[in-house]
Amino acid sequence: VQAGDDLAALIADAADELRDGDVLVVAQKVVSKSEGRTRRLADVHPGARARELASEQAKDARLVQIVLEETAELLRADHGVLICETHQGLVCANAGVDMSNTPGPDVALLLPEDPDGSARRLRAGLRELTGARVGVVIGDSFGRAWRLGLTDVAIGAAGIDPLEDWRGRADARGRELQATEVALADELAAAADLARTKDSQEPVVLIRGAERAVTELDGPGAAALRRPRALDLFR
């Protein structure tokens, strides 16, 4: 996938037959590539803050400069890890800036500027090309504060109920459920990650049978999954 490629057309060509209610989980990397979200390290001139952080954390100062440019707030810099809130409102390592599976050596890949917008455009494109009303999730691999390993989460979504709300509904015994919202979009992203490996170059996974998560309208997108600052206990 190259900058300028029509990702909806590529997916529509590759998919056998899309149906209403299908969910397509698309890897952030191909979305970013198609949107030209790359930076060459050779073109980056690190500032004083980037050089200082890079030295402390034993990282490439040019990469740190890119990370800082993508960052709204640096939460932690420790153990060689930068935990950032990105301008998109996502909290993740290195502001989502990636150096693996990028378009070339010394090319960094950045997150899409507006991942929910990317998902909406993909959904509309697929609707136009195939007639199917699918849900689209853009997945990326994030770490967790208290657990090892990465799981894929939804950084963008369209036509998906991101948070299934069970609050106030009853359990099977009629007792009111405790505050429960299921992060469906994240679970779809995680499920899709099981169907490929890190070196399989399979950027899109089709999930069939999850119609429960697919909505008529584009909906609020993955933005609905960001924990508001007022409910953040760990910053």
Added chain:
Amino acid sequence: VQAGDDLAALIADAADELRDGDVLVVAQKVVSKSEGRTRRLADVHPGARARELASEQAKDARLVQIVLEETAELLRADHGVLICETHQGLVCANAGVDMSNTPGPDVALLLPEDPDGSARRLRAGLRELTGARVGVVIGDSFGRAWRLGLTDVAIGAAGIDPLEDWRGRADARGRELQATEVALADELAAAADLARTKDSQEPVVLIRGAERAVTELDGPGAAALRRPRALDLFR
């Protein structure tokens, strides 16, 4: 499911035909119920610390007392939420103590004392009853520090590679992958949660086709997913 029930026998009876390489994701609630991990609120006498916290956080002091007894370290008490590290080493709200879908009104359900041990026993029981070498994941719904909504994670596992290690391996272009371990056990738990709803009373989900995650030996279990204290940037 009642205290003392043989969960392996119940699952073997209910499953059509288990095969080598199948993964069974079992809800924590039925594991805890079968192990008798319940407390009646009426039997609990809250101490001073529980009464104080309950008053501050507008919670039932008897429930808070149970939560404190299950807690090794209280990380946060804010917005009516207690974030605890349990004696099992899990970081979650209310030390995993649950009041929904429990065996009766005013009965709290606690986490299994040793969820990896529970998973190993289930696996051995299923092997004996069916001959199949399956992987077992015990799933529970956890919140996340910076994202809204719950996703199911693995609190126990046996016969599962909990963390697929890609460190030092190459990406599709031959470039060394950045530090990447995939929390496979958590992704299996999340995928299973998509196949049921909070009121569907379906405590076990069979995942077929994830042989990649299933191991010959019981392995390290979900304990391998706990972030060591030295790598914890948010405590």
